[in-house]
Amino acid sequence: QVQLVESGGGLVQPGGSLTISCAASTSTSSDYAMGWFRQAPGKEREFVATVSWSGSNQYYADSVKGRFTISRASAKNTISLQMNVLKPEDTAVYYCALDLGIRGGSFHYPGRYDYWGQGTQVTVSS
Secondary structure: OEEEEEEOOEEEOOOOOEEEEEEEEEOOOOOOEEEEEEEOOOOOOEEEEEEOOOOOOEEEOOOOOOOEEEEEOOOOOEEEEEEOOOOHHHOEEEEEEEEOOOOOOOOOOHHHOOEEOOOEEEEEOO
């Protein structure tokens, strides 16, 4: 059983910064990647960033590249997303996802991920 719990969402002004985190509770002995997706009202869930088990490989959506940084704690079960120069179009519910590497497919594809958190709201507004 896997549980993902996000934290750190909130309201921030345009140009500001915010960090959200996700903690995974799991008994699996397998390595797993973790990532972030987001979903704005009326839109499909979209890929934001992913990080490998070791933490040494990160991939980003073009829309956030250079502004967002995903990182993985040394304990491996916690990831964070540092978001800088936030824009109103970054407003969305941000979801943490865990990838056991079983389903395959592009890491941009939500169907690749095996478990999801409940989401945390990020609102960028003045």
